[in-house]
Amino acid sequence: MTRTLILGGTAWLGRAIAEQLVVEGEDVTCLARGESGAAPSGVMFVRSDRRAPGAYDSVTGDDWDEIIELASEPDLVTGALDALADNAKHWTLVSSVSVYASNTESGADEDAALVEPTDLTNYAHAKVAAERATSAALGDRLLIARPGLIAGPGDTSDRFSYWVSRLALASQEPVLVPEVHDRAVQFIDIRDLTDWLIAAGRRGLTGIYNAVGSERELAMLLRDAAQIAGHTGELISAEDDWLTAHNVNYWAGPRSLPLWLPRRDFAFAQRSRSRFLAAGGTERNLKQTLADVLADERTRGLDRGRRSGLTRDEEIILLGEISG
Template sequence: MRNVLVLGGTAWLGAEIACQFLKNGDSVTCLARGESGRVPNGAIFVQADRRSADGYRVVADRSWDEVVELSCEPALVRGALGALADRAGHWTLVSSVSVYATNSDADADESATVVTPTDPEDYGQAKVAAEQASQDALHRRLLIVRPGLIAGPGDGTDRFGYWVGRFALAGTGPVLSPTPADRAVQVIDVEDLAVFIARASGAGVTGVMNAVGESHALADVLALAADVAGFKGDIVAASDAWLVEHGARFWAGPRSLPLWLPRTELGFARRNNTAFRTAGGHLRDLRETVLRTLEAERGLGLARERRSGLSRAEELDLLDQCSR
């Protein structure tokens, strides 16, 4: 039995990672403040504030076969490394494809240039700083996983779920979309990502890899979501210029059309995943992820207030203006 320490484990991805280690028969300890939820059944919960001087006191006096770090805050990452790096046989840092300096090139791999970490408040730059600190401390014991868009039940960002949820809510009514031509979606199911991290840890996989799904045409993803939702209405596509002029936002957040990217950023959804595949990464059929997501959306309420996306009232107002 391996001893695994997850720095976190109470929020969405961290909890799923802890679950997968438990399924492998590992002993799992989750160190967290406990404000984001509960650890999975079977995991040991250590309540601690990583910002405090004794934040790692309970876990720093033993050896760990695996430590999983999810934070994007460089200070927290450096604190964990200082307390635990010498006690860890293998370390996994969950980073992000947001580390890359540009998203203009399709099929870019892990050798692409990353941003310079000068602003710790910037998510991508903070992840680069975390990567650099981890590499300095751990050398050949480190796996850096760079996910892109993650989807599936429990996603608090409301991004991927917007479309299948909106098609289900609209029924026979119209749905507004960006012009899908030459646009792509690249998504990994949260369970597939967690399974990979647990298996890669057990196999001692090291290095840097983009943990991203296959790239799908946005038009195909919208058609799949509409089919899964049983949608019978019309998809009304509007130009980027019109949407921006009428207050729609890219990618995420209130009044957004989720997954819609500026054309200067189209490489974000076309990252190379060869290293991930070669290391044993498995990707389920996208339809299964959409089905899982729709079930979760229905459970939360299709008409609820969302963190990302247009409200149905906002959407209908834009559709009315678009038709004039």
């Protein structure tokens, strides 16, 4: 039995890792404020504000086979390193493909240039700073995983899940989509990412890996999502200039079309995954992910408020302006 400390563990990814470790019979401790949700059943939960004095006192006396860091804020990352680096046999930092300086080189790998971390309030800059601090403290005990878009049941960002749920909600009615020609999407199912992180930790895998899925055509994803959702209506596409002129946002957030990227950032969804595959990375079938996401979305409510996407009312108004 291995002993794992997850710095977090009540939000989506941390919780998924903790739950799977418990299923596999491992000894799991989660240290977090607990504001993102209840601790998973079967873990030892340590409620702690990581910015408070003595935040790690209850876990510094232990030796850990694995520590998993999910935070991006540099003060949280460095505070954990100061308290725990000497107690960890292996350390995993979950970073992001957002750390790369350019999104214009298709197939770029883990050696591509990173942004310079000059603004630590910026997510990408903070992740680079976290990588550098962790590398300096851990040396050859460190695994850095750089996922891109994470998808799957329970997603709270609503980016991937928007499309299959919107198509199901619309049923026979039209749905607004961006122009999909020459547009790619790249995601990893949270269950595939969780399985790989756990296996990599057990093996003591070190180095930097783009933990990403296959590059897929956005058109293919929308086609498969429509099939899974049973959508029989028309997909009405709009050009980028029209969408931006009508205050529709890229990628994520309110009043957006999720997964739609500016053409200047085309390679964000075309990162190399060869190193990840060589290290045992796997990928489940796209239609399986879509079906599982739709089942989860039906439980949560297809017409619920979302962090990303258009409301159905906003979409209908935009569709009316196109046809008008």
